Amino acid sequence: MQTKRLTRDAMLTGVALIIFIVEAQIPPLTSVPGIKMGLANIITVYAAFAIGPADAALILAARILLGSVVAGNLSTLMYSAAGGLLCLLAMLGLRRVLSESQLWVASVIGAAAHNLGQIAVAVAVTRTPALLAYLPVLLMSGMIAGLFTGLCAQALVKRMSRK
Amino acid sequence: MNRLRFAPLLALALVLSFSLSACAAASRTFFAMDTVMTVSAPLAGDALLAACEEEVRRLEALFSVTEPDSEIARLNETGEAALSDDTARVLGFALEEAALTQGALDVTLYPVVRAWGFTTGDYRVPDDDELAALLARVGWTRVELDGGTVRVPEGTMVDLGSVAKGYASDRLAALLREGGVQSALIDLGGNIYGLGAKADGSPWRIGVRDPKDPSGLAGALSVTDKAVVTSGSYERNFTAPDGTVYGHIFDPATGRPAENGLISVTVVGGSGLECDALSTALYVMGPDRACALLETLDGVEAVLIDDQGAFWITEGLKNAFTPMGAYAWATINWIQK
């Protein structure tokens, strides 16, 4: 039982990490700091809904840690950790009230929460409240990206449960 | 009845608010040591501010080279004088700084400065022979200070002008502190002492004059409880008939206005006396020697501007100095200690 769980979580972490690293190679889409697709979140959303909170948190934490070791640095870690934590909390909170078909809602709100965490860290790090001016744009991009990753995760959940 | 009962209270409130608003504007401006001085201390009474002016006048009477009764004038006249504590302390410090700066600060330059006309306003350019003769009388090592007595050889003269205002700012800061003042701004003709912080707790914002355009600024410093003294060639200078501009800061090595690569030196530190002495000495020393000296000094920060328009700033001012105006994007070289 334990081995199966370990294998499954490790595999999901690996997949998330690969997505994360591949995405990190793509140059930023816009001139707004912090905007990205966040495709690795497909795995987080999937884990949060199809497996469980503890496993989702573990996979996310492992992915963030390894991701910043491989494709980033300490400051990326701070942004990812704050964003990831908020995102996970939001999604786990929404998990109870949402049906499987509304999974994308959790992803959208989770992504927005992620951006909120990111910008909070950015304001704290640079000590510049003016960065909040980016919040609306970030939230918009987060919602779009969250919708996409959410729909992907939803499809994934459906396909995996079908087997 | 009720209305009457409150009348005294109302009157008291009125009187209090008036006196408070009067206090809030408390500052005193006067002319001394050849410059305009302003002491602003919102919570100091008039008596304390008057005492400040009195103190400056007392020091001026001790240090002046032109008042025949001053201790310094008597020393220059007779070659020997008994000094008060203040004069002995200032002269002693100036001699220490002279040793530290290898003579870049020299209180015996007076005959040279006088020959150029900077003391009287009758400016002229002495020729080489005259300067050589004058320089033979110059040298801080000629001053023999022994406790309260000082001696100088025939022909040598002492002028504390390069340190007097700095010392005066220290004295006024001490006076105000003794009077219970925790926040005051002392501006002795551009020699600034920011006592404590501003009334709202924020640091004093002191502008540094643009040496090339004295109506503009080269930057601003945020300081708390510090003296800020700037030496720049713009303050007093004259243009010779041939168009050459001569500054008022002299190089003791040449007897001519110092042109060693710096056009402005601002020193920030806890002692106005030290800042005043160093701002002159560093200006004379030029960028290389000035940076080397600053690296060894504790508790003293500085902003230097060289003749290329670049800054040399000690790292301690990294968060305190903001370049401005024509210097807003000048090169900054950081001096590490």
Place this chain on the structure above:
Amino acid sequence: MGNEKVTLKGNGRRSEPLSGKIKFPIQTRVWIGTLAIAFAVCLAAAAVVWLLPGSRRVARVSVDGAVVREIDLSAVTAEGSFVVEGVGGTNTVTVRPGGVCVSAADCPDQVCVKRGWLEGGAAPIVCLPHRLVIELVSGGDGNALDAISG
């Protein structure tokens, strides 16, 4: 497949004929509405932030929260550049009359360079890797000098 009830268990978009009208359960519709409104609010806020009239003309450059330069852009007459030492790297800042930009940087993401000229609005130029921020502030606020040394 085409007859699958999509209204019951929600998502059936994949099985729904492309031409068919998608019906969402009421709860899902409420979510869609809420998120759409949130999105619209963000859009409006972003528009306000971006199109804010450019009355503020002093570019404040800070690194790690400390102001390193303050440039009155209305006083700039010619284009000029200077190098700012950020945390772990440098950014070359260029100013021109009324505008400021990061013209070069050795940061990995180059977001600050791509941002282009900052000439108005409330959104600052940021280089998060170097902790550098360039924002426009109105001149004179809290910057008044208490005295001038010299």
